[in-house]
Amino acid sequence: MTAMDINTWQDVQGEILDRINSRRWKPGDLLPKETELAQEFGCARTTINRAMQSLADTGLLERRRKAGTRVAIHPVRKATISIPIIQQEIEQKGLVYSYSLTSHVFATPPPDIQARLALPSQEDVLHIKALHLADGRPYVFEDRWINAQAAPDAMNVDFTMQSPNKWLVENAPYTKGDIAFSAANAGEMESKLLSCNKGDALFVIERRTWMNEMVITTAQLIFSPRYRMHTDI
Amino acid sequence: MTAMDINTWQDVQGEILDRINSRRWKPGDLLPKETELAQEFGCARTTINRAMQSLADTGLLERRRKAGTRVAIHPVRKATISIPIIQQEIEQKGLVYSYSLTSHVFATPPPDIQARLALPSQEDVLHIKALHLADGRPYVFEDRWINAQAAPDAMNVDFTMQSPNKWLVENAPYTKGDIAFSAANAGEMESKLLSCNKGDALFVIERRTWMNEMVITTAQLIFSPRYRMHTDI
DNA sequence: GAGTGGTCTAGACCACTGT
DNA sequence: CAGTGGTCTAGACCACTCC
Numbered sequence: 486m487t488a489m490d491i492n493t494w495q496d497v498q499g500e501i502l503d504r505i506n507s508r509r510w511k512p513g514d515l516l517p518k519e520t521e522l523a524q525e526f527g528c529a530r531t532t533i534n535r536a537m538q539s540l541a542d543t544g545l546l547e548r549r550r551k552a553g554t555r556v557a558i559h560p561v562r563k564a565t566i567s568i569p570i571i572q573q574e575i576e577q578k579g580l581v582y583s584y585s586l587t588s589h590v591f592a593t594p595p596p597d598i599q600a601r602l603a604l605p606s607q608e609d610v611l612h613i614k615a616l617h618l619a620d621g622r623p624y625v626f627e628d629r630w631i632n633a634q635a636a637p638d639a640m641n642v643d644f645t646m647q648s649p650n651k652w653l654v655e656n657a658p659y660t661k662g663d664i665a666f667s668a669a670n671a672g673e674m675e676s677k678l679l680s681c682n683k684g685d686a687l688f689v690i691e692r693r694t695w696m697n698e699m700v701i702t703t704a705q706l707i708f709s710p711r712y713r714m715h716t717d718i
Numbered sequence: 719m720t721a722m723d724i725n726t727w728q729d730v731q732g733e734i735l736d737r738i739n740s741r742r743w744k745p746g747d748l749l750p751k752e753t754e755l756a757q758e759f760g761c762a763r764t765t766i767n768r769a770m771q772s773l774a775d776t777g778l779l780e781r782r783r784k785a786g787t788r789v790a791i792h793p794v795r796k797a798t799i800s801i802p803i804i805q806q807e808i809e810q811k812g813l814v815y816s817y818s819l820t821s822h823v824f825a826t827p828p829p830d831i832q833a834r835l836a837l838p839s840q841e842d843v844l845h846i847k848a849l850h851l852a853d854g855r856p857y858v859f860e861d862r863w864i865n866a867q868a869a870p871d872a873m874n875v876d877f878t879m880q881s882p883n884k885w886l887v888e889n890a891p892y893t894k895g896d897i898a899f900s901a902a903n904a905g906e907m908e909s910k911l912l913s914c915n916k917g918d919a920l921f922v923i924e925r926r927t928w929m930n931e932m933v934i935t936t937a938q939l940i941f942s943p944r945y946r947m948h949t950d951i
Numbered sequence: 952g953a954g955t956g957g958t959c960t961a962g963a964c965c966a967c968t969g970t
Numbered sequence: 971c972a973g974t975g976g977t978c979t980a981g982a983c984c985a986c987t988c989c
Contacts, residue, residue: 493958506891506929518974529960534975544800550967550975559806560887563798564897567777568951570792654793658739664797665948668901668919668941686901686919694951696739715898718801718927726977751955762979767956783956783986 497526497536505545505556516546516554566716568664568692571617571625571650571706580619586645587614587678598630601693601703611639613649616678622709623679629704636701650704657701659694666690666714669707679709688712730759730769738778738789749779749787799949801897801925804850804858804883804939813852819878820847820911831863834926834936844872846882849911855942856912862937869934883937890934892927899923899947902940912942921945 504510516522519537523530537554540546544563548554575582592612594602602610611631617624629649631639636657644652671685679687690706737743749755752770756763770787773779777796781787808815827835827843835843844864850857862882864872869890877885904918912920923939 502893506893508891512888520974530975531961531977532959534977535958538976548975549969551969551973553974558888559803560891561800561802561806562895563800565796565798568795568797570794573792573794655745655791658741658793660735660739662795662951663948664951665946666899666921667944667946668921670903670917670919684903684917686903688899688901711900713898713900715896718895718897753955762981763956764958764980765978767958768977771957781956782988784954784988786955 492528494532494535494539497522497528497533498539500526501536501540502545510556512556512560513558514556516556518553562718564716564718566714570654571627571648575617575619575624578619581621583618583621584648585616585618587616589613589644594630598703602630602632602700603698604632604700609633613644615644615648615650617648617650623681624709625712626675626678626707627704628707629702631702632700635696635699649702650706653694653702657694658696659701660697662692662694664690664692671710675707679707681710685710688714725761727765727768727772730755730761730766731772733759734769734773735778743789745789745793746791747789749789751786795951797949797951799947803887804860804881808850808852808857811852814854816851816854817881818849818851820849822846822877827863831936835863835865835933836931837865837933842866846877848877848881848883850881850883856914857942858945859908859911859940860937861940862935864935865933868929868932882935886927886935890927890929892929892934895925895927897923897925904943908940912940914943918943921947 510516517525519530519533522533526533537546537548541548542563544561545557546554547557572582590612591609593607594610594612599607604610611633613627613629613631615627617627627648627650631649633640636653638656639649639652642652667689669687669689671679671681671683671687673683675681675687676683676685687710688708691704692706693703694701743749750758752763752766755766759766770779770781774781775796777794778790779787780790805815805817823845824842825845826840827845832840837843844866846860846862846864848860850860860881860883864882866873869886871889872882872885875885900922902920902922904912904914904916904920906916908914908920909916909918920943921941924937925939926936927934
């Protein structure tokens with residue numbers, strides 16, 4: 486007998502991973518059906534199902550009814566990245582968080598922002614610029630537009646004490662969102678705010694959240710030079 | 719009666735989401751225990767459990783034995799990003815993929831790479847530089863080091879026809895990996911290869927994969943200017 | 952110690968999809 | 971139309987953790 490006890494779905498997952506990593510099951514191979522594995526491992530089909538579904542979620546297996554389960558030919562692995570509240574991210578690094586409101590106006594957005602907010606007509610929108618600091622040093626610059634109709638409460642919040650990032654996360658639930666990552670050269674404004682050189686490469690996150698079919702807010706987060714976002718796979 | 723039929727765990731998940739979004743259940747609130755919700759929805763506890771676990775995975779709920787389930791105070795949402803094979807990513811955009819090997823040598827790595835490869839001693843390592851193009855234009859530059867011990871097969875592959883990115887994904891399964899995103903200014907080499915200006919802000923992905931305690935490969939993917947990586951939340 | 956979520960089981964029916 | 975995964979159920983036991 487070779488096997489250790491295989492009882493939990495995590496055990497099953499581990500065994501399947503071993504067989505893939507040892508190349509006993511290669512990319513493209515058809516795996517035994519759930520009932521067969523259940524027999525082999527001496528457990529319920531439900532347990533096998535849980536394990537395989539979990540692996541399919543990470544992109545390592547491809548499952549289709551009737552067609553069965555295969556090792557993914559192109560294992561497009563999926564990485565989960567946590568989108569933290571900036572204050573949390575800074576404090577978790579053991580640094581002192583501080584925050585400074587740069588500007589807070591009610592204004593007509595430029596066309597590109599109006600498009601990103603999916604506004605039906607030209608309406609005034611809350612525009613907030615703020616700087617987040619770690620140990621007193623500029624960490625990230627937040628440039629945000631908030632749709633008054635979608636988040637009326639936001640109009641009465643005092644954003645000198647609390648960042649819009651934090652307030653929105655805690656008070657504006659959303660039904661969907663999108664996020665984009667890119668790189669940009671520091672312009673005049675960014676270099677002053679982040680106290681870096683003009684032209685420096687900056688990491689940029691653009692975020693947008695929706696409540697049903699209405700955009701709540703869109704924001705650019707422009708990080709100081711040398712910022713890295715990382716995660717495990 | 720208000721409710722539509724709630725049968726599947728997805729239905730339960732939707733109902734829970736609705737109650738959170740309508741602020742009937744607010745951040746920090748304790749939710750009814752699984753057995754209670756099962757009664758209310760008229761389904762098995764297992765179904766409730768599946769729905770809540772799924773929501774806990776996305777970071778919207780926090781669950782602890784004995785303490786119960788709460789709406790996350792700081793809903794640190796988790797975004798899943800797919801790490802695609804470059805060829806796939808380009809072709810999915812409807813562009814023509816091509817590839818050109820720049821350099822392919824067996825060499826002693828500099829100290830920082832040696833550290834990233836977690837090499838016990840100073841050993842020779844396969845160093846590959848390659849350019850991926852979309853519609854004939856530079857798309858991303860791949861700068862990769864491959865540990866011969868961890869992936870001996872890679873030593874005999876003809877990387878003029880096939881990118882290391884693709885070959886490794888298909889032939890070198892890994893047990894863990896890490897990935898980092900950042901921004902960097904184009905240097906002399908990057909500007910020539912990617913035909914952009916020196917100093918341009920470039921999006922950079924650094925990846926590393928392991929087989930057990932041995933690093934298989936580490937790579938820098940340096941994208942052309944204006945590259946954006948995006949996903950939904 | 953007691954309460955809550957985590958998981959397993961055996962059996963059942965359903966939904967999709969390849970042939 | 972038949973085979974495979976997707977999901978539900980009811981009941982059970984276990985593991986963790988708060989009090």
